[in-house]
Amino acid sequence: MVKQRKRKPAAPRPSSPRGPQSPAEKAYVDSLIANGQAARPLADGTLPPGATHELVEDENGVMRAVRRRFSAL
Numbered sequence: 313m314v315k316q317r318k319r320k321p322a323a324p325r326p327s328s329p330r331g332p333q334s335p336a337e338k339a340y341v342d343s344l345i346a347n348g349q350a351a352r353p354l355a356d357g358t359l360p361p362g363a364t365h366e367l368v369e370d371e372n373g374v375m376r377a378v379r380r381r382f383s384a385l
Contacts, residue, residue, distance in 0.1 A: 341377045350377045
């Protein structure tokens with residue numbers, strides 16, 4: 313018989329990142345935008361074709377990319 317191990321509960325994840333954007337984060341968001349993978353939602357609330365991330369402005373005015381769907385290449 314195998315002894316069951318108890319897992320530690322997962323640490324709560326923040327609902328949205330806070331604070332200044334690191335240079336790596338900025339480069340990542342810029343590359344998503346350049347490749348058409350990040351965009352603001354259309355008037356009907358959907359993302360344009362090919363976009364996998366929604367651009368969201370946080371309370372500090374920093375643009376963040378939030379994954380909304382996946383792409384099957």
